[in-house]
Amino acid sequence: MTPLYQVSDSPAVVSKKYFSRRELMPSQNSSVWQIQSGSVRTMTYLDDGTIVTLGIWGAGDIVGSALSTIEPHIIECLSAVEAVALPLDRQNKMVEALAAHVEQAEELMVIRSYRTVDSMLLKLLGWLAKRFGRTVDNGQLIDLRLTNQDVAEILCSTRVTVSRVLTQFEDQGIIQRLPLHRIVLCNQETLRRAG
Known part of the structure; x- marks a missing residue:
């Protein structure tokens, strides 16, 4: 079975980064973060400023705006975090299918977060x-x-x-x-x- 994410063994492609508590992780459409240690939350906010938590993620989980259509898509560290940036192989059909499921779930979560x-x-x-x-x-x-x-x-x-x-x-x-x-x-x- 083809892995969801294609990662090169080259150290130039896979880089480990360290983030402190409450630091925001950068998000790019061409890569995702795999959490090695620590925890993060993904979130967005509504027009009125209400914060909507989209998920809580820990070691082994993969996060990034490439997996979401929600704007803004914010990744906040809940603790000290060690993460690896993984280039995303958007040619993989499984990646596309999983991203579509995540996007739909997030969009419905945001809709249900409105007050009235x-x-x-x-x-x-x-x-x-x-x-x-x-x-x-x-x-x-x-x-x-x-x-x-x-x-x-x-x-x-x-x-x-x-x-x-x-x-x-x-x-x-x-x-x-x-x-x-x-x-x-x-x-x-x-x-x-x-x-």
């Missing part, structure tokens, strides 16, 4: 439109058969609350509901705010 169901639901609809939507005359059609209960479970809310917020969005012209639990996110301004 209104904000979470708007961000979720924008994310669904971006990933699964197709352009129609009046916006982006989210052609997934997600019930209000399905959406409530994604957001850790209740079906009643999701139904109420969807009705508000419909009254405000943000969405249009179609048969079979399909939704149209109605305009570019809404898509930009939701994204």
